[in-house]
Amino acid sequence: MDVNVFLFPDFETLDAFGPVEVLGRIEQYTLCYVSMNGGLITSRQGTQILTKSVDEADYSGILLLPGGQGTRCLVDDAAFIRTLTGISQQAMYCLAVCTGSALLAKTGLLDNRKATSNKKAFAWVKSTNGNVTWIEKARWVVDEKYYTSSGISAGIDMTLGFIADRFGNKKAEEIAEAIEYIWNTDSTNDQFST
Amino acid sequence: MDVNVFLFPDFETLDAFGPVEVLGRIEQYTLCYVSMNGGLITSRQGTQILTKSVDEADYSGILLLPGGQGTRCLVDDAAFIRTLTGISQQAMYCLAVCTGSALLAKTGLLDNRKATSNKKAFAWVKSTNGNVTWIEKARWVVDEKYYTSSGISAGIDMTLGFIADRFGNKKAEEIAEAIEYIWNTDSTNDQFST
Known part of the structure; x- marks a missing residue:
């Protein structure tokens, strides 16, 4: 199953590569890096990543969508949102990190669903779509195939939670141990919400 | 001040991009991605990063060295270790993550110094240089300009600890809050050591 990491200019580096570190430890998953036009995409932290064009990937698996400063203009980019809508509909699971939730919300696919986002940008994210039930106090939120996380x-x-949902808690705990990450297992325990 | 992220084939993605997320939030720091010959470097998780050649950078600032599977052959690569020795000597600070410590140990610059590394690979890392005082129970270890972390x-x-040492605890806490990371502030509290 392919994991498509959908990158765009000025994405937040760790939004993508935290989840990538976890997903990369599942043997059945193959990581692919895609963007609207392919080629090099530069993150907020100046990392230049080589991507395939969005037309070249198989979206039947998992979509991983980071957030970051680049989302601020992309929410108003009709072509980007149209493409994101199509690939999100095809995906078995959609994982959006941080302000990636705002992009996903703009597709309309989160309408009448629960979702969360970065606490520092929460008011802005909420303003992008009032039909979403935005949950402020949550480390991450699951609504059927849609996973959204805080900052x-x-x-x-969230990604460890996703692995626990697919493969059981033991597998998620094994990955957390392997990457020496102290997993905050309770999705409702969000110390960064006000 | 430049932060040179020294990449190599099969580096562990989060080893580099966790610290990058923190260091990228210091206005005075400019992130540069370098490798032995420049060009695209592929991480263990299949991420292709564009790098400058090692000859094109200024090493007077901070060196960030990830670990990963790629270190297993690089510890025996004389040209790589010679280059790493030179740029580590030039750097004001050297930060090595995970098995990046083994590479740094091979330079001899950690001889008679304290250091740590990944708990899953600790025996191997120790075997690369017996003149280093390897600290098993540590989230990270500081010995003058050398910072080494666990997995x-x-x-x-570690990088938040480095920021605290340079700019004060408040700055490190602000960054942890901004990236919604629950910082494990006690470098001696290592729940992954046996």
Whole structure:
């Protein structure tokens, strides 16, 4: 099963690579890095990542969508949102980290669903779509195939939660141990919400 | 001040990009990605990163060295170790994550110094240099300009510790809050050591 990491200019580096570290430890998953036009994509932290064009991937598996400063203009980019809508519909699971939730919300696919996002950007994210039930106090939120997380590092907790849901708690705990990560297992225990 | 992230084939993705997320939040730091010959470097998780050649960077600032499977052959690569020795000597600070400590140990610069590494690979790391005082129970270890961390995620804790040492605890706490990371502030509290 492919994990498509959908990158865009000015994405937040750890939003993508925290979850990648966890997902990369599942033998059945193959990581692919895609973007609208392919080629090099530069993160907020100046990392240049080589991506395939969005047309070249198989979206039947898992979609991983980071957040970051780049989301601020992409929420108003009709072509990007149209593409994201199509690939999110095809995906078996959609994982959005941080303000990646705002992009996912713009597709309309989160309407009448629960979701969360970064606490520092929460008011803005909420403003992008009022039809979503935004949960402020949550490390991550699951609504059927849609997983959304709080800010940046919370993406690691969410992805371990996703692995626990698919493969059981023991597998998630094994991965946390292997990457020496102290997993915050309780999705409702969010010390960064006000 | 430049932060040079020294990449090599099969480096562990989060070893580099956890610390990058923290260091990228210091205005005075500029992140550079370098490798022995420049060009694309592929991580263990299949991420392809564009790097500059090692000859093109200024090493007077901070060196960040990830670990990962790629270190297993690099400890025996004389040209790599010679280059690493030179740039580590030039650097004001050297930060090695996970099995990156083994590479740094091979330079001899950790001789008669304290250091730590990944708990899953500890016996191997110790075997690379018996003149280092290897500290098994530590989230991270500081010995003058040399910072070494335990496995993968511990690099985030170490880098926040590095920021606290340079800019004060408040700054490190602000960054942890901004990235919604629950910082394990006690470098001696290592729940992954046996």
